[in-house]
Amino acid sequence: MTNKPDPNSTSNLGGVGGGRMPTYVGMPSFPKAAREAVADSRLRANLAHATGTIRERRQRAVDELPDWAELREAARQIKDHTLRHLDHYLMMLEEKVTAAGGTVHWARDADEANAIVARLVEETGEREVVKVKSMATQEIGLNEALAERGITAYETDLAELIVQLGDDRPSHILVPAIHKNRAEIREIFQRKMPSAPADLTDDPAVLAEAARRHLRAKFLSAKVAVSGANFAIAETGTVLVVESEGNGRMCLTLPDTLITVMGIEKLLPTARDLEVFLQVLPRSSTAERMNPYTSAWTGVHAGDGPSAFHLVLLDNGRTAINADPVGREALRCIRCSACLNVCPVYARAGGHAYGSPYPGPIGAILSPQIRGIGSDVDASLPFASSLCGACYEVCPVAIDIPRILVHLRARAPKKAPERLAMTAAAWSLRTPKRLAALQRAAARGRRFARHARMPRSWTDTRDLPVPPAQSFRQWWKEGR
Amino acid sequence: MKIALFVTCVNDTLYPQTGKAVVSILERLGHEVDFPLTQTCCGQMHLNSGYPHQALPLVEAFTTTFEGYDAIVVPSGSCAAMVRDWHSTVAHEAGREDLAQRAKSLAPRVHEFSELLVDVLGVTDVGAVFPHRVTYHPTCHGLRMLKLGDRPQQLLREVDGLELVDLPDATECCGFGGTFALKNADVSAAMCADKVAAVKQTRAEVLCAVDNSCLMHIGGTLSRQRSGVRVMHLAEILASTA
């Protein structure tokens, strides 16, 4: 199986979203992909270790603020308000960015966004761009689209670099190489990084140093950078990138041309709203009081940073999601990845099983909404959850993920045998008489239950319960 | 006080001892228990599997059966959560505003078993005797939707002879999740394997919870592994006397 997303296989099955996002070639349904992951003990150990570490640290960072619940509620309300008036705030943003010397572009879907970025790069005469980690450009498959036009995109975030050098796919929103441990990363660097020293160890600090040296010349010579955006402020036209390593600062500051691709839901009305989001995002994502670096810029700043700034506003299914009164909550997402880190399903299945740049609980509700619910993998994603609710509990913008999963399950195409079984079960449960008949049948079959090996999906690992000789209702009716 | 029992279809069919235990405890405490025979199922499986239209008649039947009672007890965390948090939504989304209103007004009178004892009846000591080492698994619906907190542990701590031991990583889901256990059997089994390992680590004789469907899953694995650990619904432990 090839690991790379195929730009030609963007799915647009006319589903809910009407967006386009790469499906990975031959991507099986979630349960199939998860089966392989569950059997990979090294992968499970890597994931358990990484998510276990961050989980405890996040809890400590959150517990430090006695007003966490109030911050979360304000964050939720600000996002909902913005989504209700998105047209108003988008026009305001456009006006302010333009007034500050930037250029705003609008893209209905992935293809339009990719074409805009490719054209802007070509207009500079450059064939290389440096990139800040961005979910939006992952979503639209920008690197592959640029490669088709002969433009090379260099990922500069450490984890993205690991994924790119390893010819791999991202498996986590914040830490795309979470599935790799230090020894595996060292091996990739030794193989693919010409500047890596011969005595490279697997000490994370040493690996980070190797990445620093590898990218230094790139940063200093790059003429064009592509970024995403964590937030944009409508009132001022300011765009923000939240990061840790300084690769973002390098890309946002040193090149002459900066192109930012931003989902239209990233907007916030005013500067004041940042006081909420700059508190909840770092604590939820990296479990820090504040991430090492946040950059904010408004259009172009004379004598400081890029002389040309382009902002590409991306729809790609978002307007359709915003029209769904239940599903629209997903657009509050600030990509912190707290839901991935607490999800027991993600910890065992890994990110690749979700067949999308958006893995984990948020991916299970975003991908089918963006791409539509037609493909095997998209139809299986809403079911990739035990509905335990841990994701909702930690979400800093209070997205009720289980609620949306249930909502999407109703819309997912079902296989005929399952539909039949569910209809039969509903029929049996509709009246007490039918239920009693079912119970009598179960009681008659009780001696078989102990040895039953059906359904295999249950009995492979668990014994079946043995039905009692007498149901509760029968006991009650017979005067106890 | 007159209390209606919604035993749930799973308990009714597979675990009648849980329903009997609830009846015996409430009667021991001097309350009258009614079991309206028109009850069947809350519709949770259908809703969570993506068949809300199949759940709708079950929502209606539940509402009709129980709306005349002042207090309804449910010995299942997930079914109690289904009734309280979902019934009116299912009706609303089906365009049945009348039913949505009825379900909404019924919801606050529906209590999970430990809630009924601690919050409504105000008791934690029900006079039970159970001289065994017990660990408690807080099921996801109990923990995150009903927010039962330590109500079940409060009840267990008052049981004579019972030694309550903490379950490591207690708040982790066991991996049941209804049809999730079948549709995503591999992930479900992997989750359960970790839960079972945690249970064994406690060296408890009995694993207790407020939901027999989770216990069916964990207990089925414990039994397959011949671990010797029994699973029991909270009500069954509280019904035990010397």
Place this chain on the structure above:
Amino acid sequence: MTSARQAILGRLRSSGDPAAEYEQIARDYLIRHHEQDLRELLAERLADYRAIVHDAPVSELPTALREGPYVIPPDLPAEWTAGLADRVVTEPYDLEAVGGVITGCAVAIAETGTIVLDHGPRQGRRALTLVPDHHLIVVTPDQIAADVPEALARLDLTRPLTFISGPSATSDIELSRVEGVHGPRTLEVFLV
């Protein structure tokens, strides 16, 4: 043919009064989490993220210098670099060839251990504090804000802003934090 702009905005047509609704947003969170000893808190929180903190007058700044020339913005107060004439060079200068950079800041946030540069007075353009490996920052008492809301209220968002909390770091390997990637690997703060 409709433009992408028209198509997207057309699908979002909203009603109501955004300004009035915006005022209704519940903001019941705290404006600050600590009332006093902000200087102490800032020092503690900066150190938590492996910044080197000096609770010392600016006259001690020379002791912190390491090898190589240190670059400074042209408007840095002369007393900050008193006696350092042979060690400092003024912008513009080849930033790859310096040992470090000395600047002031716009605001510091005690609660989070953050220094905010707005690249105004005493701070220079953004590249200045990015490329050199050692960043020395002088924070004056009046620049310390208790918490994020107060800091934002003091800042002009239309200026280029850089929020710095400790030296460059990454959590990309096994989600454990390591300091020192692309930005300055040493952050040293003088609370004067």
